[in-house]
Amino acid sequence: MRLGDQFRTGWRNLSRQKLRTSLTVFAIVIGAVSVTVMLSLVTSAQGFLTSSFEKTGEDRRVIATPQLDLDYGEARWQTWADGSGKRIDDETVRAMAGLDGVESVTAILGASYFEAIRVGSSGVSVSNTPVVAYTPNGTVRRELLAGRALEAGDDSGGILVSRAIAGDLGYADNPQQLVGKTVTLTPRKEFGDAARERTATVRGVMLGEDNGLDMTLGFGKVVSPVFERCEGGGPNRQPVCTRETDFDRTGYGAIYLSARTTDDVTTVERGVERLGYGAAAGQEEIDAQAQAFTIIGLVLGGIGAIALLVAAIGVINTMVMATLERTREIGIMRAIGATKKTVRRLFTVEAGVLGFMGGVVGVILSFGVAILLNRILNQQLADSGITDRDIVSVPPTIAVAVIAVTTLIGMLAGRLPARRAANLDPVEALRYE
Amino acid sequence: MAFVQCTGLCKTYTVGGEQVRALDHVSLTVERGDFIAICGPSGSGKSTLANVIGGLDQPDSGSVVVDGVDLARAKDAELSAYRNSHIGFVFQSFNLQSHETALENVISPLVVGGVGKKRTRRAKGMRALERVGLADRAGHKPTQLSGGQRQRVAIARALVNNPALIIADEPTGNLDSHRGAEVMAELERLNREGITLVIITHDQAVAARAGRVLTIKDGTITETRGRA
Known part of the structure; x- marks a missing residue:
């Protein structure tokens, strides 16, 4: 049986049970939306973070301080000398300007x-x-x-x-x-x-x-x-x-200090430390904040994954029901020459189509959610004096990956019912009432 | 070698913990173009024999060779291809897909076998429907057809791949005598056109029209009427 005919048959069989198909797809949609939105939020947040640090040059910044143990967040506020640590004067500025990987330097007063x-x-x-x-x-x-x-x-x-x-x-x-x-x-x-x-x-x-x-x-x-x-x-x-x-x-x-590239940041930090000053890099702050987002993303993504798992059980349930209902049809197909493999594929394709539909609808809804979130966030950004707008976006790679994953989940969930259908004894199946 | 050559076929089922010998060393030959009727009471094993010759079932032992294909040893793919293109099945209960139109039912072996493009399939399907006189019912669902018409659609489906052999298991069993006679006339016409016909029946009137009659009882076969 040709693949095109399998898709056509699968689609037809699914549309025979519209309500059941819709409910099964709906469950996948919930999982797909939560995974897509969460992943998009995390990548958008990281992107926003990186771009805002780029705008101020902080992605390449190293702050040299008299004190040795400040992190970046503390070093940012270190604008006046309180007498502790090593004194910074024009001589120090010149020495730092000469460090490897440094693009530009300024003293902060x-x-x-x-x-x-x-x-x-x-x-x-x-x-x-x-x-x-x-x-x-x-x-x-x-x-x-x-x-x-x-x-x-x-x-x-x-x-x-x-x-x-x-x-x-x-x-x-x-x-x-x-x-x-x-x-x-x-x-x-x-x-x-x-x-x-x-x-x-x-x-x-x-x-x-x-x-x-x-x-x-x-x-x-x-x-x-x-x-x-x-x-x-x-x-x-x-x-x-x-x-x-x-x-x-x-x-x-x-x-x-501004490093030439983000790759030079570590070199610059080491140079500053060798001169006897504390060094803190904006990258640390990006990493720390990004890590927070990653953890949030993992937790929320995990919830989405559980939703998808539940949806997969729904697919199994739907497909098992379908094999029971269509036992006689399977018998007829076998009688007119369908191989076990054809029957197995037919049900796998059908389950895959369920997953695919769930993924596509889920991704489309996720784009809607992104638009909605942006509408809320844009107002807040405007209020806090940030020029960025529409910071939440669904990256195409995530959209494609989510659809691929839900399709795969559908097909995997369909494996068991499909094998059951394929292994039916055609003689028994034809007698099934 | 004969068109259908069965030698020493044995098949045992276990029904409710009890062993039932459906086929007990059954041997028979069918020549190309034959019209044979296999008779016997229900549970005698006649359907099992039809299923074995039709490649739906495989014997426990013995050999069955149809048109050079060794069915007893064939793997699923080979057996399926045989069912798809060498033979046509006609069942007592029609076994049409109720959600498909007559034409869709008729071309389903072409779809399953991956034969031809859409247009070719349609043309072949319409030709098969014309042969059974139902071209004007192509777009009807089985529920919109009478029992006799349904069975003729099933015959058209059996015909669509131009098989050499049609196996009909009680083809008139669900029909009144008038419709039954129509269906039998159809099958006889196909036999005259050269298609080998194996009919399973317990209806003496149907058996009377066959060239040869074989009777199965308790899994053993006897030829009750030879070639005319």
């Missing part, structure tokens, strides 16, 4: 010297906002809502502000209006006379929940409070005083 930012009559507190200064050489990248990234010329006072600050200043709906505006930065009171009020120009508005206020390293040193240090060491016991900036006293908080 936490410049939280200000209490408030003011434009015109409206002002907003920045005392709890991270203020970061870095060399604008591409090592640190920000996603921008408006304006442009920092440039070398911004040493004279160009800054980036977060979307939150722009919003608080009254530019929530028109952030591009804030670009080019001059703002006033008020110093924290605890610095006393050491710090002064400064003016700066907004060059861009940043996306991202963790960002606050960005400036170039050059401007960061300019706005740093200046302290007078006096030592009573002169011959007449008169004090000898020197003036030094906050930066001179403590050094940099950290150094960000």
Whole structure:
């Protein structure tokens, strides 16, 4: 019997029992949808994670810190030196720039010297906002809502502000209006006379929940409070005083290194460690977060697998029923020349078609679920200031694999009933009422 | 060698823990073009003999060679191919697939045997239906046909692969005398066209029309009427 005729016969037999076929397929659909959606969620989450790390350059980033035992999440907040660990100065920056596999390097200086930012009559507190200064050489990248990234010329006072600050200043709906505006930065009171009020120009508005206020390293040193240090060491016991900036006293908080490729990250980490500093890579964070998704995916995928197993039992049940109902038909087929193999194949194909239909319907529904999830997630992404949209997608490979697997499950489940049908004694089968 | 050559056929069934000898050293020969009737009371083993000659069943011992095919030793594939293209079965209860049309039933051996394309199958099926005078019923389901018509569809199905031998097991058993006579006339016509005909029956009127009559009783066979 030709394969085409087997499919036609199988399809015909299935459509004779529409309700039973639909219910059996429905069970497979449930399994297929749960497996497809779960796998898609996991891959989408990992993809989103990787792409968001790529946008900020964090996939290739290594953070060098004075402390030796920080993980990436902690190192990200290590912007000002507290005196512990090995001091980071310009000499260190140069040494790190020369490490193998390094593309670019910048020192990070936490410049939280200000209490408030003011434009015109409206002002907003920045005392709890991270203020970061870095060399604008591409090592640190920000996603921008408006304006442009920092440039070398911004040493004279160009800054980036977060979307939150722009919003608080009254530019929530028109952030591009804030670009080019001059703002006033008020110093924290605890610095006393050491710090002064400064003016700066907004060059861009940043996306991202963790960002606050960005400036170039050059401007960061300019706005740093200046302290007078006096030592009573002169011959007449008169004090000898020197003036030094906050930066001179403590050094940099950290150094960000950008590896040439993600493969160079480990090399760069080793290099940083050899210089006696702590090293933490953005890859670790990706891996850690991805691992969480993988575990969630495995658990949910396992639930889907159980659903498919139950569906397989449904297929076995349906096919056993079919062999019982069609015993006489099987006898007739054998009498007109069908081999055991033909009968076996006929039932296997039929069971496979059940699995295939379940898989196809399941995948189609999964695409629907993805659209639905995106509709919900897009709103949340927009609310949290992330530009990505439609992050949940069903990868074609997963769609094809799920259909293949459900078809295979159908065929495997059909094996037992198919063999039973094939091994019926044709004489007995013809007598069956 | 004869067209059908059975030698020392034995077949034992176990029914309810009891051994039943359906065939006890049965030997017979059928020549090409013969019309033979196998008679006997029910349970005498006549259907078993028909099934063995038809390749649906295999004997415990003895040999059965039809048209050069050794059925007793044949494997499933060979036996199935034999059933598909060398012989045609006609059953008492018609054994048509109720969900298929007359034409679909008739061409089913072609589908199972993987013979021809759709158009060829259709043409062959229509020719077979024409031979039994039912071309105008091709699209009818078995339930829309009378008993006699159903049996003629079954005959058309048996004919579709141009077999050399038709085995009919009580072909008139489920029909009234009028319809039965129609079906018998059909089968006799085919026999005159050269097809060897083996009919299993316990109806003396049917047996009377055969060229030879063999009677089975308790598994042994005797020729009650020889070649005319």
